[in-house]
Amino acid sequence: MGKAHPLSRHTRTFGISAKLQELICLLAQDRVFEDAEELLGAFLGVSLPAKQIQRVSEHYGEKLEDRDTAQPVPEVAAKPDAPVYVAMDGSMILTREEGWKEAKLGRIYAGDARAEVQEGRTQILDSLYVCPVGNSAAFLEKFDPYMQPYAHKVFLGDGAKWIWNWVEDYYGDSVQILDFYHAVEKLGAYATLAYPDAQERRRWLELLKRRLKADGVLDVVNDLRERAARLGESGEEGKALGDVIRYYENNLKRMRYGTFLRSGHLIGSGAIESAHRTLIQQRLKLSGQRWSLAGVQRIANLRACQKSNRWDDLIREIKRAA
Numbered sequence: 001m002g003k004a005h006p007l008s009r010h011t012r013t014f015g016i017s018a019k020l021q022e023l024i025c026l027l028a029q030d031r032v033f034e035d036a037e038e039l040l041g042a043f044l045g046v047s048l049p050a051k052q053i054q055r056v057s058e059h060y061g062e063k064l065e066d067r068d069t070a071q072p073v074p075e076v077a078a079k080p081d082a083p084v085y086v087a088m089d090g091s092m093i094l095t096r097e098e099g100w101k102e103a104k105l106g107r108i109y110a111g112d113a114r115a116e117v118q119e120g121r122t123q124i125l126d127s128l129y130v131c132p133v134g135n136s137a138a139f140l141e142k143f144d145p146y147m148q149p150y151a152h153k154v155f156l157g158d159g160a161k162w163i164w165n166w167v168e169d170y171y172g173d174s175v176q177i178l179d180f181y182h183a184v185e186k187l188g189a190y191a192t193l194a195y196p197d198a199q200e201r202r203r204w205l206e207l208l209k210r211r212l213k214a215d216g217v218l219d220v221v222n223d224l225r226e227r228a229a230r231l232g233e234s235g236e237e238g239k240a241l242g243d244v245i246r247y248y249e250n251n252l253k254r255m256r257y258g259t260f261l262r263s264g265h266l267i268g269s270g271a272i273e274s275a276h277r278t279l280i281q282q283r284l285k286l287s288g289q290r291w292s293l294a295g296v297q298r299i300a301n302l303r304a305c306q307k308s309n310r311w312d313d314l315i316r317e318i319k320r321a322a
Contacts, residue, residue: 013321014056020046021056021318026311028057029302030283054295061298063317064305068142074310075149076128078110083175083265084150085109087272088143088163091280093133094290101293103284103300104139106130107275108146111154111266124271129279129304133297136162147171156269158182159247164254178254179269184209186247190240215258221248279307 014021023044027036033050040046040053078084090102109127130146132139147153147170154175157163159182167176187208195201211220224245231238248255257267283303284296291299305314 013318014052014059016048016056018318018321021060022315024048024053024056025060025302025314025318026306028053029299029306032286032289033057057302058295058298060314060317061301062294063321064301064314065297067313067317068301073145073148074128074308076108076110076113076126078150079112081152083111083152083154085111085154085156085266085271086147087156087269087275088139088160089158089269089272089276091276091285093280093284093296095133095293095296096290097293101133102135103131103133103280103296104136105272105276105280106139106143106146107272109271111264126309127271127275128308129275131279131300131304133293133300136166140166144170154265156266157272158269159251164251175260175265176254177260177265177267178251180212180257180267181269183212183248183251183255186244190237190244193237193240212255213257213261215256217248217252217255217257221245221252224248275307279303 016024023040024036027039031039033054036053037048037050040048076084086106086108088104088106090104092100093103095101107127107129109124113124113126114122115125128146130139130143132142152175153171154177155163155167155171156177156179158179164176167174184205187205191201191205195204208220211217224241228238228241228245231241260267280300280303284291284300302314305311
């Protein structure tokens with residue numbers, strides 16, 4: 001390989017060129033380290049052990065953490081009047097130090113960043129991701145600065161109290177939407193017990209879904225209360241019904257689905273659910289994996305950087321080190 005080749009330049013850090021370090025990080029955030037070793041050998045004829053690939057990628061994952069702390073937060077491109085959606089959720093990852101540990105994922109995207117990729121299916125073209133491993137307080141400390149640039153925030157999530165408590169405390173004037181599919185899922189858990197016949201159950205659920213989408217959440221809750229009065233709270237069916245009622249009562253203002261739809265807002269949190277699969281589970285939750293807490297955070301940082309279309313940030317870090 002000649003000295004002019006990009007893989008031969010700038011070898012100070014790790015004794016590896018800046019370009020090769022970038023390729024190592026790109027592979028390591030996408031594949032297990034052993035697969036990255038094999039691919040480097042197969043495509044580039046470069047022999048690097050998996051442990052070295054791990055050291056390089058985790059080094060720059062840590063650098064990204066430091067950079068995000070020191071630099072102004074990036075923003076998604078959005079028109080001044082466009083809603084910017086904020087969604088959060090968590091996935092469990094197996095760690096060596098603490099067993100199963102939650103990685104919380106935040107996703108921010110503009111409402112006008114959606115494009116139709118085929119009939120009836122849209123794709124979000126630009127998102128920012130934040131993925132700290134730890135409790136809700138640690139997540140919100142890191143995620144909160146990302147909220148500041150946007151005037152028209154729409155929070156879209158499930159019924160997790162820590163999410164809505166934070167939103168109420170700091171962004172009480174924002175739009176808050178309970179994910180429609182979580183709302184229906186709660187109904188479905190009760191309906192399975194109340195309607196053993198699948199066809200009858202489906203008819204009942206479709207009726208209530210239409211009422212919810214017509215701003216009929218109060219009517220639905222009143223009907224469920226009448227059922228509860230007749231049924232009582234004892235037994236599995238009664239407890240399931242009581243659970244639905246409490247869930248709806250706690251989220252009434254977040255369930256004005258007819259109003260939200262007329263305003264052009266999304267009512268489903270599929271974007272954050274798919275992000276969990278692609279950003280976390282496809283790399284960090286594979287069979288047999290047990291991460292160190294530091295290691296999983298660093299690879300999550302690399303992965304969030306790549307999925308957020310911020311790979312240039314990593315390249316600058318590598319060139320600075322080189």
